[in-house]
Amino acid sequence: MTHNIGTIDRTLRIVAGLVLLALAWIAPVAIIHGTAAVAIATVIGLVLIVTAFLRVCPLYSMLGMNTCAVK
Numbered sequence: 001m002t003h004n005i006g007t008i009d010r011t012l013r014i015v016a017g018l019v020l021l022a023l024a025w026i027a028p029v030a031i032i033h034g035t036a037a038v039a040i041a042t043v044i045g046l047v048l049i050v051t052a053f054l055r056v057c058p059l060y061s062m063l064g065m066n067t068c069a070v071k
Contacts, residue, residue: 003055006067013052020045 005013024041051057060066 001054001056003068004060004066005055005057006049006069007065010052010055013048017048017052020048033039 020041024038024045055068057065
């Protein structure tokens with residue numbers, strides 16, 4: 001698979017994914033209420049982190065986007 005996630009995009013995905021996981025699991029009572037909201041935040045956070053580490057985003061592929069620097 002061709003990488004389509006650049007360095008800045010990758011860093012932002014990792015940070016956003018960790019923030020969502022922290023909001024969902026460390027402080028769910030204060031910020032995110034309800035089981036569905038915690039589940040949604042967890043899934044989105046995990047997807048962001050996995051796509052960042054794989055450096056491939058299926059949505060970017062479908063839309064023809066690429067944030068990698070030209071080699």
